Amino acid sequence: xxxxxxxxxxxxxxxxxxxxxxxxxxxxxxxxxxxxxxxxxxxxxxxxxxxxxxxxxxxxxxxxxxxxxxxxxxxxxxxxxxxxxxxxxxxxxxxxxxxxxxxxxxxxxxxxxxxxxxxxxxxxxxxxxxxxxxxxxxxxxxxxxxxxxxxxxxxxxxxxxxxxxxxxxxxxxxxxxxxxxxxxxxxxxxxxxxxxxxxxxxxxxxxxxxxxxxxxxxxxxxxxxxxxxxxxxxxxxxxxxxxxxxxxxxxxxxxxxxxxxxxxxxxxxxxxxxxxxxxxxxxxxxxxxxxxxxxxxxxxxxxxxxxxxxxxxxxxxxxxxxxxxxxxxxxxxxxxxxxxxxxxxxxxxxxxxxxxxxxxxxxxxxxxxxxxxxxxxxxxxx
Numbered sequence: 181x182x183x184x185x186x187x188x189x190x191x192x193x194x195x196x197x198x199x200x201x202x203x204x205x206x207x208x209x210x211x212x213x214x215x216x217x218x219x220x221x222x223x224x225x226x227x228x229x230x231x232x233x234x235x236x237x238x239x240x241x242x243x244x245x246x247x248x249x250x251x252x253x254x255x256x257x258x259x260x261x262x263x264x265x266x267x268x269x270x271x272x273x274x275x276x277x278x279x280x281x282x283x284x285x286x287x288x289x290x291x292x293x294x295x296x297x298x299x300x301x302x303x304x305x306x307x308x309x310x311x312x313x314x315x316x317x318x319x320x321x322x323x324x325x326x327x328x329x330x331x332x333x334x335x336x337x338x339x340x341x342x343x344x345x346x347x348x349x350x351x352x353x354x355x356x357x358x359x360x361x362x363x364x365x366x367x368x369x370x371x372x373x374x375x376x377x378x379x380x381x382x383x384x385x386x387x388x389x390x391x392x393x394x395x396x397x398x399x400x401x402x403x404x405x406x407x408x409x410x411x412x413x414x415x416x417x418x419x420x421x422x423x424x425x426x427x428x429x430x431x432x433x434x435x436x437x438x439x440x441x442x443x444x445x446x447x448x449x450x451x452x453x454x455x456x457x458x459x460x461x462x463x464x465x466x467x468x469x470x471x472x473x474x475x476x477x478x479x480x481x482x483x484x485x486x487x488x489x490x491x492x493x494x495x496x497x498x499x500x501x502x503x504x505x506x507x508x509x510x511x512x513x514x515x516x517x518x519x520x521x522x523x524x525x526x527x528x529x530x531x532x533x534x535x536x537x538x539x540x541x542x543x544x545x546x547x548x549x550x551x552x553x554x555x556x557x558x559x560x561x562x
Contacts, residue, residue, distance in 0.1 A: 183207045187218045194222050218455035229373040240351040240449035269408040283416040286349045287425045289344035289487045294422045300480050304489030308477045312501060317475060328430045329394040331468050334499035335428050336379035341520050342354035346381040353429040354404040373404055376411050376423055385512040386503060426464040432450055
């Protein structure tokens, strides 16, 4: 309990000016005759792949298998690629083309705060049903696209429903190692980057929409080292308004480059991962785990507790099912015709519209209503 309190991401803080951005907290658990180690890191220093590599190398040393480890590669290769690869002008041209005419932020559920502490965030996880996982992978193979493209499209549909907009933007977390040079998958350091992707819920058929999403992701990967601030400046949204307030993090389960021992490891005996937590400053984050070992997918949602993480999971599950079903039965069905809201949400919406609509006063003109709203919320974005 003491370790959990110390590691609580809603209250634990790190001084970004003080290296290293990695802390270890060791406590004894006398009740279970064990020691607990908590590791606190910051994404400025480390990403998920790097953490997996660190644990893998520690285990190799404990098992006396360090000779199997590949030669370490320097992080400076990434720095050189980021500086000498795609130019800033090319980044700017791309994001201006993608976002230049966008003047409305995407803030699902009315969540605007992108510098939150994480104190009001709740989390929920769910593994997708096996038949749905199999059907999704089958459709992805049929269309020659990645499952990630289908999840991005489904998330866009959820955000469109939750924001009341057909044209949505959200942040997607890029691996950062695709164009970082040979051997980048084994380099320790922070490679990931978050960049905006813009998708529309319109009259296009579902098949065309999935393929378009795949193409947009491929284009975005070419610019995976572009600064997020540059992309934001290329939009028509004026600071300090955020470009987006929702993230998607699509993660692949990594494999080890070190040969596993033929017999159970004695040095590793008794060491196990108990749990992990991560937080961003955004009020809504969806993580999708692509688990190759059993061909399954798991969803994890972190969202403001007023919205409900389980509710967002349900919406996402409904969206994935709708996309897969349409690809199976009606691939030309228009995106905007897909039914996303679960039955209970539809009933709630019908009840709200039937009971909560207030009649307008006959004498009130639209500019009077606008002025009254401005007086009530003077700091709100017009």
